[in-house]
Amino acid sequence: MSNWVVLGSGNVATQFARMLSQHKHKIMQVYSPSLSRARDLAKLHPPAEATQHIDKINKTADYYLIAVSDNAIRDIVAQLDKDIAGTILHTSGATDMQVLEKFSRYGVLYPLQTIHKNQDVDYSTLPLAVEGNGSSISQELLTIANSISKHVYQYNSKQRLAAHVAAIFVNNFTNSLFQVAYDILKEQDMPFEIVNPLIEKTAKAALSNIPKDVQTGPAARNDNQTIQKHLDFLKGNIERERLYRILTEEIKKQQNKPTKI
């Protein structure tokens, strides 16, 4: 088992520290610009120490996990000693591995899931994508990841970015459509729960099919009369009408129907 320094104290740092500890890795140190947050995380993983000074970072660890917001990665990399012998890792989907190229050993451990620090996560089902600078580092990371999760993938930086963009579509954008539905129902004094079974069914159907093969509704049927009724209903709310039109066009394109509404 190996020795780790965790840089960061947020959701991803907290969950990675827990996942590594559970698998008998040792958290030597936690770094955060906020000493109290570094201490909060460190005390969960004794004998981990806390520091808010990046020049006080222990130089003898095997791995340095940079688990901070994407915008803060470059800043941390700039401040870290380039002669660190251990392997420097980041956890970002949208950040190229080469941001770490000043170090001699580096790679990426990316969790394909939104994780909150206070949630209980079953790490064995957490998809992990790994990338290493060179096959021996990749192999080390695969070994660590496989000991934690049953869903480990080896992807390059472009693939990881694609996975991140795909995740935005299935999670962030989907959730924003749920909010539109919530608002539409609320305005008519109807509870969001009436579409709960449909939300569950939609997710379930996508897990075992190519989504476009299970597409239903007026756009897939090219039922322009119903589409027009819906547009009439949405009239006056420009954003909703625009969303409706564009997503209807998208479905028609996916189903090879004439896209004109």
Added chain:
Amino acid sequence: MSNWVVLGSGNVATQFARMLSQHKHKIMQVYSPSLSRARDLAKLHPPAEATQHIDKINKTADYYLIAVSDNAIRDIVAQLDKDIAGTILHTSGATDMQVLEKFSRYGVLYPLQTIHKNQDVDYSTLPLAVEGNGSSISQELLTIANSISKHVYQYNSKQRLAAHVAAIFVNNFTNSLFQVAYDILKEQDMPFEIVNPLIEKTAKAALSNIPKDVQTGPAARNDNQTIQKHLDFLKGNIERERLYRILTEEIKKQQNKPTKI
């Protein structure tokens, strides 16, 4: 228990016939312009008879369930004898109850779920929205619906249309975003299954929260640097780029962030 004529032989007609039979209602007759399809459905519900002639429809039933595509409802209504004594119902979310006003007794039974004729549906969890022309008809329909499902709602035609539009957002549009993600991953030789846990988690989170309260990602954080990386990745695919921009703006609006990207 009451006597029914089912007009239609598709997914909704088939499931309603089954649901009514299971609850000891009697299907007297099935009408479809295709005699073979009428027969296929009728023989599942003996002693139901089949007909393809609308003027041969039995005049003594308690209920006439028009379960056909939205575009065909008016045509059936025009052909049905206005002096039928029973209650005429349709099953459409996007069709006003008043399309049935030539009859003396009428109403709506609308299932808030996409149902396929060959699926096993647990009707007790199927949300049913009812509307009756007058309180005594509404009461009858509520009694029937409550005997079938634990999730029965009484909604007027505008509310039903709102529910239908909301269903389009949470099902049809969501599924089209899944397809975009599928394609993005496929182009990089990655399986759609890597985002399965995220799809499940997104659906689950929406069931017990107001969606915007559990929104994550770069748009919700106003992280324009990541958004720009994603737009660069999507460059060259105008539809995807447009979807990304519009849905990012929608999230920012929902989160009260500056919408400019």
